[in-house]
Amino acid sequence: MERIHIGIVVGEASGDILGAALIVELRKLYPNAEFSGIGGPRMLTLGFHSYFPQDRLAVMGLIEPLKRLPELLRIRKFLREHFIANPPAVFIGIDSPDFTISLEGSLKEHGIKTVHYVSPSVWAWRQKRVFKIAKSVDLMLTLLPFEAAFYEKHNVPVEFVGHHLADEIPLEVDKYKARRELGIPEHARVVALLPGSRASEVERMGKLFMHAAVFCLEQDPELLFYIPAANSDRYRQLHHQLNDYVDFPIQLFNGNSHRVMAAADVLLLASGTVTLEALLLKKPMVVAYKMAPLTFKILSWLVKTPFVSLPNLLANKLLVPELLQDDASPEKLSAGIMHYFENPDEAQTLSNTFADMHATLKRDASVRAAAAIAKLIN
Numbered sequence: 001m002e003r004i005h006i007g008i009v010v011g012e013a014s015g016d017i018l019g020a021a022l023i024v025e026l027r028k029l030y031p032n033a034e035f036s037g038i039g040g041p042r043m044l045t046l047g048f049h050s051y052f053p054q055d056r057l058a059v060m061g062l063i064e065p066l067k068r069l070p071e072l073l074r075i076r077k078f079l080r081e082h083f084i085a086n087p088p089a090v091f092i093g094i095d096s097p098d099f100t101i102s103l104e105g106s107l108k109e110h111g112i113k114t115v116h117y118v119s120p121s122v123w124a125w126r127q128k129r130v131f132k133i134a135k136s137v138d139l140m141l142t143l144l145p146f147e148a149a150f151y152e153k154h155n156v157p158v159e160f161v162g163h164h165l166a167d168e169i170p171l172e173v174d175k176y177k178a179r180r181e182l183g184i185p186e187h188a189r190v191v192a193l194l195p196g197s198r199a200s201e202v203e204r205m206g207k208l209f210m211h212a213a214v215f216c217l218e219q220d221p222e223l224l225f226y227i228p229a230a231n232s233d234r235y236r237q238l239h240h241q242l243n244d245y246v247d248f249p250i251q252l253f254n255g256n257s258h259r260v261m262a263a264a265d266v267l268l269l270a271s272g273t274v275t276l277e278a279l280l281l282k283k284p285m286v287v288a289y290k291m292a293p294l295t296f297k298i299l300s301w302l303v304k305t306p307f308v309s310l311p312n313l314l315a316n317k318l319l320v321p322e323l324l325q326d327d328a329s330p331e332k333l334s335a336g337i338m339h340y341f342e343n344p345d346e347a348q349t350l351s352n353t354f355a356d357m358h359a360t361l362k363r364d365a366s367v368r369a370a371a372a373i374a375k376l377i378n
Contacts, residue, residue: 003032004377007088008039008048009079009103011057011096016040018117018164018366019094023048025370037079037091051078057099072099080106087112089377094118097129105136113376117141117369122150127304130154139376141369145360146313159372162363169258169280171358178263182256188224191216191337192264192283193250194257194274197230199237204290205270206241208330212268213250215334220341225250226264228257266340266347268333271322275309280358282351285311285320286336288328314357319350 006026010019020042023035027046036049038057044050052075080103083091090113093100097120104114116137122129133140133156140158142148148160176186184190193213195205213225227250229235235254242252253260258277261267267278267285278285287309311319321336323329340347 003034004030004089005034005036005086006030007037007083007091007107008035008043008094009037009057009092009096009100010039010043010054010094011099012054013040013058015094015096015118016042016054019043019048020046021164021366022092022094022117022369022373025366026373029370029374036088037083038075051082057096076103079103083107083112084110089113090115090373092117092373101133101136105132108136108138113138115139115141115373115376118143119147119151130156139372141372143361143365144310144314146316159368160363161368161372162365163276163361164365165276166280166358166361166363167365169277169358171355171362173262173281175263175265178259182226182253182259182263184224184226184263189220189222189341190264190266191223191225192260192267192269193225193227194261194267194269195227195238196270196272197234197274199233201270202234202237202241205288205328206238207244208288208290208328209268209333210241210245210248210250211330212333212337214245214248215330216337217248219334219338223249226253226260227251228253228255228260230257231255266337268337271308271324273310275311275320279311279314279354280361282354282358284340284347284350285309286323286333287320288323288333290325290328293325311354311357315353319353 008019010016016039019039023043023046026033038052038054039048039050040054091104091107092115093104095118101116104116108114114137119140119142138157140151140156142158142160143163145160148158151158179186193209195202195209216223227238229238229252238252242250261278261281261283264283267283269275269278269285269287271287271289275287307313307322309320309322323332
């Protein structure tokens with residue numbers, strides 16, 4: 001059987017998860033395929049050859065990428081020259097668009113077929129990037145249906161493959177099993193608080209969410225509150241914030257976010273990917289976010305979408321409350337939480353809607369992505 005070479009570059013841990021699953025499926029179609037580029041530990045265990053450690057591309061914010069720019073440019077130059085000299089059957093950039101899309105464009109100019117997996121938020125802001133993407137990729141693979149619709153509108157070849165989280169999270173979630181595993185009373189009324197995974201988010205949202213919990217407890221003293229810290233650093237940060245709330249039933253977990261979310265009746269969470277996880281767990285939620293005033297003002301000018309949370313973006317209507325900046329007050333957050341407890345039929349209808357949306361996103365993403373790539377190769 002003919003041996004083919006497939007190039008892949010991922011820059012983040014989430015891309016390593018997608019890349020490893022994609023390699024498994026592509027190997028079923030091309031048993032003799034060789035994979036090289038930049039990958040993470042999951043990909044390396046599958047025999048992937050990485051020319052640089054994946055974490056060299058994992059930069060965030062505005063300042064760090066500028067500090068690392070010379071190194072990033074050297075890495076991209078090496079990859080460009082290597083793949084032009086040794087053309088792969090296809091080159092796949094996974095996420096990290098600022099790094100990979102320029103590389104994809106250079107390779108496409110030399111006749112190499114290119115795929116980008118995971119769309120940047122071009123539909124939300126800096127929409128003119130779509131023209132560069134159109135020149136750079138032969139195929140865009142999207143996780144969400146509205147992303148595919150955006151590319152179709154701009155005549156970019158696209159395939160909606162579904163979201164890997166929708167494949168991983170079961171369609172039916174056992175709330176009581178999660179409670180037993182965590183030692184949470186089975187018949188309690190439970191709220192999970194998720195103030196974010198970054199230090200700056202927890203700094204702005206942690207005490208705000210705890211204060212909202214106090215307002216809720218004034219209305220229902222039987223409520224229980226649980227916070228799953230995103231990592232050990234956030235655990236220490238939240239533990240320090242909780243010193244002001246020792247008399248309230250707010251318990252902190254180190255990790256276990258999916259299990260805590262599954263055990264809850266209602267979620268209060270910071271906007272981000274976690275809103276998709278909440279949707280897939282079929283949980284009524286209140287979404288909030290605060291950022292530096294100037295940053296919020298700039299983003300308000302740039303962002304072209306009416307919503308920030310994925311449930312509302314997917315539905316293209318306001319399914320769940322979004323309380324941003326000054327609207328994210330303890331009083332309003334607690335009112336949003338209590339509304340679900342006071343209107344259980346409305347909460348159940350929302351959960352049913354989320355179940356339908358989960359079914360739409362559950363498409364065996366890696367299988368579909370591999371099939372679309374094979375079609376392009378052939």
